[in-house]
Amino acid sequence: MSNGSIRPDEVTDILRRELGNFETEAEEYEAGTVLEAGDGIATLYGMSNAQASELVEFPEQDVEGMVLNLEEDNVGVVLFGDVDAVSEGDEARRTGRIASVGVNENMLGRVIDPLGRPLDGEGPIEGEKTVLPLERKAPGVIYRQPVEEPLQTGIKAIDSMIPIGRGQRELVIGDRQTGKTAVLVDTIINQRKTHEDTTESGDPVYCVYVAVGQKDSTVAQVKRDLERNGAMEHTVIINASASMPTPLQYIAPFAGACIGEFFRDTGRDSLVCFDDLSKQAVAYRELSLLLRRPPGREAYPGDIFYLHSRLLERAAKIINEDNVAAQMNNLPDALEDKVEGGGSLTALPVIETQAGDVSAYIPTNVISITDGQIYLEKDLFNEGIRPAIDVGTSVSRVGGSAQVSAMKDVASTLRIDLSQYRELEAFAKFGSDLDESTQQQLNRGERLVEILNQDQFSPVPVEEQVAIIYAAINGYLDDVAVEDIGEFEEEYVERLRLQHEEVLTEIRETEELTEAAEEAFESVAADLADVYTEEEEEEQEDVLEGAAA
């Protein structure tokens, strides 16, 4: 008997077992009849006991749907599967199940659809699943605690000026092609550290990336980027691509929130990226119009604000007391004996603006719901600033209390310095002679902008961010040529790692900026600055000599 082959009698055995368990009992179910069907919507007659957001099946067509409209004499259902298969007169059955996703840890590293079915061709998701309803009320006031633990994105501009805390909702907003997805992917990649080394960088953060209405090729690219940077092991990708039925695009963010909540309510930290909510709003508008709900502004239905507010309200930092957390409101039965306090769900929703118009309907809605926004600007992007964050209009309303104190110390004036620089820069374009202090400010500003520039997929640990910003703020870079800044930064960090590793470790562990650390930064920065200034002088001399000859 060779390995791996299956004997026919084993198959027979299994079939017999199945047959043995097969009971011939009459099936009892509630049925309805399709009155009309089209555009992914079916109106059913009958089924008078159906519940809102209950799953309905069409057995003949092998299609599932979800109840969205309950009217006096009919039921409106949105279809998840082959939309054209269902037609007038077909039979529909109640399943008695509310739309939900089965969640477990084995989903990490996988690409799934909004109903939890794998899409990556790597076989079924093994293990027992906790079934959580898609729509669930957010935890109430007494089960929450203020945001205070940082969620490090590894992006210098964000961690220093727009800090994000665990449990916060920070909007990433900008035109197409301004690097919104890059910010999310970098943030997910930076969470790798929390899984490798939990003592130093906080509890592990489990990530969920929800792609709504995107190209499958874009999602494949994101997956590959995450894999290459070792971040896929702690990430679930939910894909409701542009070619999938609209109802799936509508429920995808809720499925993401579900998975995030699974980690949140079991005492762990999670990060859910919704990329992007404008497409979800468009999907919901389509469904609402087809269900004949009255259109409002920009033809969105009246409850479009509630759609996003109830979703983002599920982001929370849960109170760090197990017995209080266990009494949380609207807790699904499946979670009841698994609840632990102290978990969090951080949400990073994305909104795409049209031609920088943040005063359109959906952007203003989501801006008002979230705890701040990261605004990405096309002009800055074209100037070569990466990530193209507009510091003036970006804010974080609650993250400040979550920032590590070492960062607070060095970055406190960064925002003001930068906005003053932007103001002066516009002024200096007139070409008039500038006094020395203005010149000095412009000089400093240019260098600050340069050190906040950062390549994609290269998150910087917080202690190194502190070191770099310290050097820039204290003027050690003022005499270094702008084009050398990148090189300077690299060498500076390298030297700190070699010569003053203990200082970096100390900042990482205590989160404080000590005098010893400041001294170390100063000495290394000063030494290095000398090297670069001399180089520059030599170059200038060479040029002069060349001219003389």
Added chain:
Amino acid sequence: MSQRTVTRRYATALYQEADATGVLEAVDDDILMLRNSLESNRELSRFFESPVIPAEKKESILQELLEERVHTLTLQFLRLLVQKDRETLTKEILDQYQSLRDEQRGIVDADVTVARSLSDEDRDLLMKALEKKTGKDVRLHVEEDADLIGGLVIRIGDRVFDASVRSRLNELHDRLRNATLPIEANGEAA
């Protein structure tokens, strides 16, 4: 306003008026007669549905046609429908009236689909079983469908009891397909 809302309102009005004036029995008979005539007589149903015939003419035809045959209340009701431009819904309103009356008398319709025709004995047995289960009088409508292979499917309102051989076989088919073959780590079937 949806069609169902309209039909329910007219049907309820007719019932209440008949009940109040004590002519319920007569109206019930009239409605049954009218419903059957509409089913068998295409001319009559076309007459009600036609938008071309003016209202006055419809009224006078109704008067002439039905004066001798139905109770005054029924005739008045039909004329009201014509006056209110609702005569195109006559059939639906009559259906609604009948289901309203059935509900009050405690009668339910049961649609039974069988593979082979039922013997009278089985029919009685089924009727008794259903009456016991629903607690109401049952009106049986039996249909034959050889596709069921065996057994029967009963539908009462929204509820369906499926005890057909066809769906049993379908279920078995699904189960056998989904049965997993447990394979151990060394590739050997357990």
